[in-house]
Amino acid sequence: MSEMILPKIGLGTWVLKPYEARYSTIQAIKLGYRFVDTAQAYRNEVGVGEGLKEVFETGIAKREEVIVATKIYPLNVRPKAAVRSTYKSLKRLQLDYVDIMYIHYPAFVLGYSHKKTLGALGELVDEGKIRHIGVSNFTPNQIIDALDVIDKPIYANQIEHHPYLKQQSVLKFHKDKNIIQVSYSPLGRAKVLKDPVINEIAEKNKVSAAQVCLAWVINKGAYPIPKATSLDHLKDNFAALDLQLSDEDIKKIDAIDKHERYVHPPVVSPKEWKKKK
Numbered sequence: 164m165s166e167m168i169l170p171k172i173g174l175g176t177w178v179l180k181p182y183e184a185r186y187s188t189i190q191a192i193k194l195g196y197r198f199v200d201t202a203q204a205y206r207n208e209v210g211v212g213e214g215l216k217e218v219f220e221t222g223i224a225k226r227e228e229v230i231v232a233t234k235i236y237p238l239n240v241r242p243k244a245a246v247r248s249t250y251k252s253l254k255r256l257q258l259d260y261v262d263i264m265y266i267h268y269p270a271f272v273l274g275y276s277h278k279k280t281l282g283a284l285g286e287l288v289d290e291g292k293i294r295h296i297g298v299s300n301f302t303p304n305q306i307i308d309a310l311d312v313i314d315k316p317i318y319a320n321q322i323e324h325h326p327y328l329k330q331q332s333v334l335k336f337h338k339d340k341n342i343i344q345v346s347y348s349p350l351g352r353a354k355v356l357k358d359p360v361i362n363e364i365a366e367k368n369k370v371s372a373a374q375v376c377l378a379w380v381i382n383k384g385a386y387p388i389p390k391a392t393s394l395d396h397l398k399d400n401f402a403a404l405d406l407q408l409s410d411e412d413i414k415k416i417d418a419i420d421k422h423e424r425y426v427h428p429p430v431v432s433p434k435e436w437k438k439k440k
């Protein structure tokens with residue numbers, strides 16, 4: 164299989180019900196999106212799968228043109244459960260393989276092991292069921308420990324990243340290790356869209372606040388996956404690819420003095436997250 168080029172923007176689907184996920188997947192791919200993100204935890208893989216089936220069958224896009232990513236649910240992180248649940252994901256998605264399979268959280272308390280869990284995913288890579296292994300919500304130290312004991316690369320780490328959670332040191336770590344940073348909640352769950360600096364830059368550039376947030380994430384070399392339910396939001400977000408922010412605008416956003424983490428589930432979140440950066 165040829166080298167994978169990740170599209171600069173993807174479609175997030177957290178919290179979408181299966182019928183909404185089907186709709187958003189179809190509309191997004193019609194608009195030009197070629198990267199869809201779901202997870203076992205979202206309980207909408209069936210809807211994403213139905214949407215994908217429709218776009219492939221109607222010729223809107225070919226399977227090999229769309230990057231499909233899903234994630235192992237924290238309760239499935241033991242090696243056997245990781246493999247079994249991957250097969251179930253493939254069935255729900257109606258796919259022969261997924262492009263990225265992430266470990267959703269470094270859930271050591273639930274039986275996650277760098278060597279055994281990622282080793283099991285490595286076997287699925289060899290079998291052609293997974294193209295790339297991803298991790299999500301991993302700290303740099305956890306990635307260093309994982310890379311020490313596995314023989315396959317980690318393709319991406321999916322973490323929260325938006326103008327209120329800038330992740331500078333983590334971004335640098337990913338670049339140094341050649342690991343792609345996929346940025347989730349890039350709009351700060353819509354809360355960052357009210358920020359006065361973001362809105363001032365949006366007005367000046369005659370674009371939306373969402374586009375400013377997404378263009379800022381892309382400018383940092385990361386890959387945002389905004390979630391959108393309506394066609395208007397899907398269109399608006401995709402148009403961020405056409406927005407080039409000036410250095411001055413980027414500096415203004417960098418200088419926003421806020422640190423907010425919106426996603427912090429108990430039990431599975433890394434302990435380091437409690438520290439402010």
Ligand SMILES: NC(=O)c1ccc[n+]([C@@H]2O[C@H](COP(=O)([O-])OP(=O)(O)OC[C@H]3O[C@@H](n4cnc5c(N)ncnc54)[C@H](OP(=O)(O)O)[C@@H]3O)[C@@H](O)[C@H]2O)c1
Pocket residue numbers: 174175176177178200201267299300321322346347348349350351352353356371373374388389390391392393395396397399400426
């Ligand atoms: N790996 C993880 O642990 C993890 C955690 C969280 C999220 N994620 C992934 O990242 C994706 C995105 O993150 P998120 O859903 O938390 O938050 P987000 O993308 O930052 O924000 C989504 C919110 O913004 C609104 N919105 C989207 N586009 C808009 C626009 N152009 N103008 C105004 N409002 C807009 C959405 O409304 P509408 O729905 O009405 O369009 C929704 O309320 C998720 O869906 C999921 O795939 C992963």
